Amino acid sequence: MLQFFFIKMDYFVELFFGGITRGAIYALIALGYTMVYGIIGLINFAHGEIYMIGAFTAFIVATVLSIYGFPLLAIVILAGFAAVIWSSAYGYTVERIAYKPLRHAPRLSPLISAIGMSIFLQNYVLLAQTSDFLPFPELIPEFPFMEPVAHVVGSSDLMILITTAIIMLILTVVIKFTRVGKAMRATAQDRTMAMLVGINVNRIISATFIIGSALAAVGGLLIASHIGQINFYIGFLAGIKAFTAAVLGGIGSIPGAVLGSLILGLTESFATGYVSSDYEDVFAFSLLVLILIFKPSGLLGKAETKKV
Amino acid sequence: MKLMTSKKIFAAAAVMMLALSAPVAGMAADTIKFGVAGAHSGDLASYGLPTVNAAKLVIDQVNAKGGINGKKIELLVEDDVCKPEVATNSATKLVSEGAQVVLGHICSGATVAAMPIYRDAKVLVMSPSATTDALTYSGDYPNFFRTIPPNAAQSPTMADFALNKLGLTKIAVIHDKGDYGKPLAEGAKKAIDESGKGKVVLFEGITPGAVDYSAIVQKIKQSGAEAVIFGGYHPEASKIVGMMKKKRLKAEFISDDGVKDDTFIKVAGKDAEGVYAVGPEDVTSNASSIAAREEHKAVFKTDPGAFFDGAYSAAKAMVNAIEKAGSTDLEALKKVLQTEKVETPVGNISFDQKGDAVGIGYSMYQVQNGKYVVVK
Numbered sequence: 001m002l003q004f005f006f007i008k009m010d011y012f013v014e015l016f017f018g019g020i021t022r023g024a025i026y027a028l029i030a031l032g033y034t035m036v037y038g039i040i041g042l043i044n045f046a047h048g049e050i051y052m053i054g055a056f057t058a059f060i061v062a063t064v065l066s067i068y069g070f071p072l073l074a075i076v077i078l079a080g081f082a083a084v085i086w087s088s089a090y091g092y093t094v095e096r097i098a099y100k101p102l103r104h105a106p107r108l109s110p111l112i113s114a115i116g117m118s119i120f121l122q123n124y125v126l127l128a129q130t131s132d133f134l135p136f137p138e139l140i141p142e143f144p145f146m147e148p149v150a151h152v153v154g155s156s157d158l159m160i161l162i163t164t165a166i167i168m169l170i171l172t173v174v175i176k177f178t179r180v181g182k183a184m185r186a187t188a189q190d191r192t193m194a195m196l197v198g199i200n201v202n203r204i205i206s207a208t209f210i211i212g213s214a215l216a217a218v219g220g221l222l223i224a225s226h227i228g229q230i231n232f233y234i235g236f237l238a239g240i241k242a243f244t245a246a247v248l249g250g251i252g253s254i255p256g257a258v259l260g261s262l263i264l265g266l267t268e269s270f271a272t273g274y275v276s277s278d279y280e281d282v283f284a285f286s287l288l289v290l291i292l293i294f295k296p297s298g299l300l301g302k303a304e305t306k307k308v
Numbered sequence: 309m310k311l312m313t314s315k316k317i318f319a320a321a322a323v324m325m326l327a328l329s330a331p332v333a334g335m336a337a338d339t340i341k342f343g344v345a346g347a348h349s350g351d352l353a354s355y356g357l358p359t360v361n362a363a364k365l366v367i368d369q370v371n372a373k374g375g376i377n378g379k380k381i382e383l384l385v386e387d388d389v390c391k392p393e394v395a396t397n398s399a400t401k402l403v404s405e406g407a408q409v410v411l412g413h414i415c416s417g418a419t420v421a422a423m424p425i426y427r428d429a430k431v432l433v434m435s436p437s438a439t440t441d442a443l444t445y446s447g448d449y450p451n452f453f454r455t456i457p458p459n460a461a462q463s464p465t466m467a468d469f470a471l472n473k474l475g476l477t478k479i480a481v482i483h484d485k486g487d488y489g490k491p492l493a494e495g496a497k498k499a500i501d502e503s504g505k506g507k508v509v510l511f512e513g514i515t516p517g518a519v520d521y522s523a524i525v526q527k528i529k530q531s532g533a534e535a536v537i538f539g540g541y542h543p544e545a546s547k548i549v550g551m552m553k554k555k556r557l558k559a560e561f562i563s564d565d566g567v568k569d570d571t572f573i574k575v576a577g578k579d580a581e582g583v584y585a586v587g588p589e590d591v592t593s594n595a596s597s598i599a600a601r602e603e604h605k606a607v608f609k610t611d612p613g614a615f616f617d618g619a620y621s622a623a624k625a626m627v628n629a630i631e632k633a634g635s636t637d638l639e640a641l642k643k644v645l646q647t648e649k650v651e652t653p654v655g656n657i658s659f660d661q662k663g664d665a666v667g668i669g670y671s672m673y674q675v676q677n678g679k680y681v682v683v684k
Contacts, residue, residue, distance in 0.1 A: 011530050014522075015523055018523045022519060025519045133542075133546075154554045223519060226519075228547070228579075231543075234517075272527060277524045278512055278513040
């Protein structure tokens with residue numbers, strides 16, 4: 001009886017870590033959604049594509065460097081660096097071209113513009129690169145010390161968990177304690193008032209897009225290395241789930257995005273493990289509906305009070 | 309007045325058209341019209357052009373011997389670009405030009421779209437490449453035959469291989485919930501259940517495009533499965549195979565024709581080693597296949613392309629049926645096809661009541677050193 005319990009416990013732990021890893025993957029993308037929403041109240045549908053571009057950049061750089069025989073660590077750092085810069089440039093440009101001119105337009109206009117940008121970037125990569133699936137190199141090696149627990153938490157799982165934790169920590173510190181962070185919070189609270197006290201709102205919004213895109217690029221590199229394949233469409237599917245996670249946690253809230261992602265990941269993992277993977281999405285979205293019924297602003301979201 | 313003029317012009321045009329079509333109608337009496345339809349241009353042209361060559365080779369042979377009962381065979385070629393909306397036009401054109409039998413079409417979608425036109429005209433159609441089950445299984449197209457096994461035939465092959473060849477009894481059946489993968493998985497499950505030799509320990513659909521398949525892999529491990537049968541395409545297959553390696557799950561991975569694709573080996577890399585996948589039977593060692601290929605090389609100076617063997621076989625089976633039946637009447641042709649065996653590059657075949665070839669099937673391949681190799 002005791003042994004039976006232990007076997008089941010193992011299974012639970014395996015599913016738990018699978019869910020946490022999946023949640024951390026969502027979180028890397030969800031953070032960008034939630035930051036942009038927090039500042040300008042826009043759901044940046046092109047964010048998934050920025051993540052995809054990050055993965056492609058990392059793929060190209062890593063492939064070229066491995067031809068020249070660079071050591072793995074150098075490849076990871078250089079590919080990550082290139083992905084971050086390239087994705088940030090895209091994020092910045094997308095904001096300048098598609099959202100800034102619409103800053104004073106009705107809310108629906110930038111939303112449509114974002115969807116357009118998403119479709120544009122997908123097709124741009126499809127035409128400029130390829131429609132095929134590409135094998136992404138395994139940038140995170142199998143650490144020997146992870147071998148005893150590899151069937152539960154692999155090396156790439158561990159790296160994703162650690163990176164997500166570090167990024168969340170840094171982000172919290174930046175927003176709580178730095179000048180930029182303070183300016184971001186001010187802009188989020190009241191854009192007109194922030195301008196009046198001398199904050200360059202446009203620069204702050206650009207900075208938000210750059211930080212969000214950089215996070216997506218890091219996510220792109222880690223996740224693509226974890227899955228082992230990329231194509232132009234990966235951003236759309238991952239983006240939808242990450243967006244769901246951000247809404248679940250309360251869009252606009254940074255701890256909320258991480259919490260929402262972890263809950264979504266765990267729900268999917270346990271739903272697959274104990275019920276059926278046929279209903280994975282059914283459980284995930286039922287949970288979303290339930291939480292939004294009882295807490296419309298999400299788990300950690302602040303209720304927006306409208307002054308009349 | 310104006311109306312009168314236009315009526316006159318119309319009448320004149322009608323007379324001219326009749327006059328132009330007269331020689332064609334006259335010729336119909338002493339030739340047999342053999343239609344070939346498929347993609348001959350566009351991005352799928354490489355699937356359709358070998359069929360045209362195959363038809364040319366077979367027909368030239370027959371004509372060199374003086375034709376069938378003194379009648380020469382005339383080739384009518386129509387391009388459908390593998391598009392259903394174009395295929396209906398191609399079919400209408402072939403029927404109106406008097407095609408008595410048609411070799412084609414190439415793509416399943418285009419074939420399904422064109423079939424009602426041929427059925428209403430009572431024209432025999434034989435495809436070397438359309439695999440959709442419905443073409444033969446639905447019973448809607450009594451005039452349809454094919455020299456390629458239908459998709460559904462993959463399921464028993466996968467189940468049989470796991471149970472009898474590998475001798476495994478606990479099998480997890482996974483699919484991608486799609487139109488292609490799910491029926492295959494259901495078929496495999498049915499075959500395993502009916503065999504009584506093994507047990508399906510897990511039957512589930514996964515979400516294509518998900519970022520991580522660790523939960524389903526853990527579940528497979530928990531189920532104690534010795535083999536995984538997967539119905540779906542290669543992107544998901546390579547993710548699952550990779551995750552199985554990561555989670556230290558040692559189970560055989562058996563999949564379908566959607567995975568027997570070189571992209572799978574490219575993407576999955578070393579994880580692909582040892583994976584089994586079903587693919588159309590390798591006929592390249594058949595004597596008539598070798599002969600047909602050499603004939604192609606001699607005439608066209610190139611190697612034949614995709615579906616050449618199937619197309620050559622279909623052309624041969626149809627010509628043989630016309631010869632034996634002594635006419636191009638659909639019922640007479642069907643009777644010959646269903647009762648008499650004919651030696652072709654894909655084997656010594658006849659056809660069943662549904663229209664599928666008897667004596668051909670799928671083989672099992674395994675990835676060995678980065679290549680798919682037939683499992684003997």
